[in-house]
Amino acid sequence: MRVLLQFPEGLKQFALSHAKKLEEEGNEVFISSSPTFGACDLAIDEAKNIGADKIVHFGHAEFHHVDFNVEYVEYKIDAPLDMLTQSLEGLKGFKVLGIVTTIQHVHQIESIKRFYEEHGKSVLVGKPYGFAKKPGQILGCDVGSAATINAQVDAFVYFGGGLFHPIGALLSTTKPFFSIDPFEGKMLKLDDYRETYKRRSKGRIVASLEAKSIGILVSTKNGQYNMALAKLIKDKIEERGISAAILVSNTFDFTSLENMTEFDAFVNTACPRIATEDGDRLRKPLMSPNELMEMLEIRKAGKR
Ligand code: SF4
Numbered sequence: 001m002r003v004l005l006q007f008p009e010g011l012k013q014f015a016l017s018h019a020k021k022l023e024e025e026g027n028e029v030f031i032s033s034s035p036t037f038g039a040c041d042l043a044i045d046e047a048k049n050i051g052a053d054k055i056v057h058f059g060h061a062e063f064h065h066v067d068f069n070v071e072y073v074e075y076k077i078d079a080p081l082d083m084l085t086q087s088l089e090g091l092k093g094f095k096v097l098g099i100v101t102t103i104q105h106v107h108q109i110e111s112i113k114r115f116y117e118e119h120g121k122s123v124l125v126g127k128p129y130g131f132a133k134k135p136g137q138i139l140g141c142d143v144g145s146a147a148t149i150n151a152q153v154d155a156f157v158y159f160g161g162g163l164f165h166p167i168g169a170l171l172s173t174t175k176p177f178f179s180i181d182p183f184e185g186k187m188l189k190l191d192d193y194r195e196t197y198k199r200r201s202k203g204r205i206v207a208s209l210e211a212k213s214i215g216i217l218v219s220t221k222n223g224q225y226n227m228a229l230a231k232l233i234k235d236k237i238e239e240r241g242i243s244a245a246i247l248v249s250n251t252f253d254f255t256s257l258e259n260m261t262e263f264d265a266f267v268n269t270a271c272p273r274i275a276t277e278d279g280d281r282l283r284k285p286l287m288s289p290n291e292l293m294e295m296l297e298i299r300k301a302g303k304r
Contacts, residue, residue, distance in 0.1 A: 002028045004052040006043045008036045008059045011075060018058070035251060037271065038139065039063035040131075040223025042070060045250075061103050061133045063223040077104040079160070079182035084115045087180055087187050091155065094176065096122045098153035100138045100146050100169055102160045109136045112159055124149045131223070140273045143169040150174060166190060168273065171197055197276060204275070205295045207285040211264035213243040214292075215257070219270030220250045226269045233267060233289060240296055254281045267292045 003022060007015050012033075019029045030050055032043040039060035047055050047068065054069040062072050091097065099112055113123040125136040129144030136145050138158075146156055146169035155176040158166035166179045170190050177190045208214075214237050218230045230246045237244040247260070252274065257266065266286045268275045279286040287295065 001026075001054060002030070002050070002052045003054045003056055004030045004032055004043060004047045004050065006032045006036055006055055006057045008038070011059045014058075018056075022056070037221075037251075038223070039072065040141070040271065041221045042066060042068070042223075044068050044222060045220075059104075061137075063131055066222050075104055076107050079105055079108065081108070081111060081115065081182065083180050083182050083185060083187060084112065087157070087178070088119055090178060090187055090189070091116075091121070091157070094121070094155035096124060096152060096154045098124050098126060098146060098149045098156045098175075100126070100136055100143075100156060100158050100166070102139075102165050103132075103134065103137055105160050106134045106137050108159070112157075116157075124153055138165050138169050140164055140168045141271060143172045145169075147172040163190070164273070164277065167193055167197070167276075170194060171276075200276075200279070201288075201291055204279060204285040204287050205291050205298070208265040208287055208292075208295045209298060211242060211285075213245075213263050213265075215245055215247045215260060215263040215266045217252055217266060217268045217270055217274070217286075218246055218248050219252065220248060221270070224270040229269045229289065233269065233292060236293070236296060237267075240299060254278070257282060258284075 005015060005019055015031045019031055022029045032046050034043060039057060040063045042055055042057060044066065054071060056071045056073060058073045059075045060072065061074055097116055099109055101109060109125055116123050126145040126149040127135050128137055128142050131142040132139045138145050150173045153175055155178060156173060158169065158179045161181055161183050170177045170193055179188045179190055216230045216233050218227055219225060234244045234246060263284060265284055268286055268288060272288065275286050275288040
């Protein structure tokens with residue numbers, strides 16, 4: 001079988017070993033070297049172009065069904081749990097905890113839950129909205145496992161590396177939010193980021209109020225493509241007498257967007273985290289659809 005292997009950035013270091021193993025099993029193997037952001041980003045075009053029968057996608061669970069043969073190889077990582085003991089001091093006073101993590105550590109949730117229960121806490125594990133598949137699992141674009149239990153918990157604990165995932169959950173909840181990074185051996189309270197992100201969002205709206213032309217970003221990635229939303233947004237913008245165009249790309253390159261100097265602002269319909277995490281890489285404001293609607297409302301109200 002001709003297969004195309006696809007790895008997220010953190011797992012690309014193991015690509016050759018996996019390729020050789022599959023070759024020994026009699027497959028013809030190719031490796032995608034493109035950036036890979038999630039299971040929303042399957043290399044279907046690359047696979048079709050090289051006549052592959054199957055994509056083997058490492059490190060993510062299925063995002064949604066696609067019309068191509070895809071095998072998902074989840075990557076379980078057994079992170080050390082010693083940070084849990086250290087976390088008890090910071091979690092004093094919080095009786096009910098909501099636990100969230102990424103797909104790599106979802107199999108450790110039971111052990112984490114047991115640990116906290118043995119130390120007098122109650123633990124809740126929420127369900128994702130749909131893109132994420134397992135209880136307690138969060139994605140940058142599916143934080144249902146946190147949001148659905150916000151009212152019942154006293155605090156949240158994210159277990160895993162990095163801040164990309166917990167920040168998404170933080171912004172959709174209102175309770176104290178702790179991140180335990182078992183690799184760095186650090187526990188952080190993230191609550192201050194709520195204000196920071198709110199301020200940045202306001203900044204994008206204010207900076208777009210005078211825009212005479214807006215570019216609408218549509219990604220062709222399987223799990224990010226939303227042309228219907230882009231068209232709706234284009235109509236809304238044009239109704240207000242602002243010029244608009246839909247900009248299509250697989251992965252948006254910020255230098256190329258900067259080169260489109262006729263646009264005064266952009267609005268994103270692709271990965272929802274592009275506007276919040278990468279917006280600052282553009283000199284022009286890059287809004288989320290909600291921020292755009294807020295901006296249009298302010299203009300309509302005659303403030304601009
Ligand atoms: S957060 Fe963005 S990159 Fe991650 S799975 Fe969702 S759409 Fe894909």
